[in-house]
Amino acid sequence: MDRTILVVEDDPDILNLVIWHLESEGYRTLKSKDGRKCLETAIHEKPDLLVLDLMLPGMDGLEVCKTMKRNQATADIPVIMLTAKGEEVDRIVGFELGADDYLVKPFSPRELLLRIRAVLRRHEPPAQQRPGVLRHREMTVEPENYKVHIGREPIRLTVTEFNLLLDLLQNKGRVRSRDQLLDRVWGYQFEGYARTVDTHIRRLRQKIAPYAEDIETVRGVGYRFKET
Amino acid sequence: MDRTILVVEDDPDILNLVIWHLESEGYRTLKSKDGRKCLETAIHEKPDLLVLDLMLPGMDGLEVCKTMKRNQATADIPVIMLTAKGEEVDRIVGFELGADDYLVKPFSPRELLLRIRAVLRRHEPPAQQRPGVLRHREMTVEPENYKVHIGREPIRLTVTEFNLLLDLLQNKGRVRSRDQLLDRVWGYQFEGYARTVDTHIRRLRQKIAPYAEDIETVRGVGYRFKET
């Protein structure tokens, strides 16, 4: 699962409280105290959901929300608004801004968690798009669990190896350049050499030995998982 | 592929660095040091993407961006902003101006390249317009995959051979001179003899043996892929 939630709130007490509850529920979290900064975070980190305080220094929550919905990169991220009593609830509820739900302070953490769960469920990608279990001959890969089996035998992969395998498998038949792989598996900000990919490909091949050949080297281009 | 990128930056060092990296990745490039001039260039040359420095002499990056987005001819060109640390990142991130992404200096060239690739991917024309699988009798060529089949049989081509075949096939029926082929397949910077093309044509003919005859030699001119 491992959803990431960005919390934007200027009151440090509330911020930490919310963060603490989210993390103890197993969510990954990001914080921001500033309306402007949080947009930046939203774009680069692509959280699965945003918990947004209405009253913020600088750019207020309404603005943040509107801006996000206008920007293609962030338009799909659901937003839960936090408001103090008496704030302009009506406009939020009107959802002119694209907020998906809202809570009036003071709220109970449990309620927040429930709302989050509900909103996430609503925004869950439909089953056929969701990464289900991937298969390749006798090998099964479970994206949600970081588990790989060949036949009955469990295969122990590191996170990097797993992500590498997953990306190749999800793009079966298509060549991925080393840079593309660095981008997708290691992330944008990684500043390493393309050679690193080779090493991990090697380790991956060793571990999925029976199918080592099915990771094809496309010389001068990159790697590709063999179709069927 | 062969996308054109306009880089607008007043610092010549950074400008040349960026240009160099872009070209070595195979992009065509245009430069501009001036906010006003670059608008003109953007309109006439229709680049596929703009890398725009925030701080510019004359008209600054924000203005350029806003102006571009107002003008129908340039509104669809994605923009990646470059900013020095501490500059008004917030307004950019607010995307009031329509920037599609941004980078804070100092940035790594690799990261810029990755962002460019990501933004271009987002703005990619829909699939039905993109060059799909090419066919010639029993032969299929998948441009994105570097894959060639004759019937069911996969054909192993090197990247150079593949690009050569692709260029000929995409221009079926038209003669290409050796110089044209050198430019398109080997790249402008290649400094070699035209005879090199002959050798690769030969290797290509061998590998696609059943259709060897379909690569016609046009004496004194170049080569041509026979119209079905």
Added chain:
DNA sequence: TTTGCATGTCACAGAATCGTCATAATCGCA
């Protein structure tokens, strides 16, 4: 702290690929 694992980097060897050249074959035209 020590230990073990995951990771990224490096250097080197082997293999694939490339460009060039010499020579043979072919073509177009007088």
Added chain:
DNA sequence: TGCGATTATGACGATTCTGTGACATGCAAA
């Protein structure tokens, strides 16, 4: 038909790319 120009071919050395093992670092568990 014969000649010069052009192209095809095969070989070879040079270059580039990948696979591999070894190693340094960092992190986290013990």
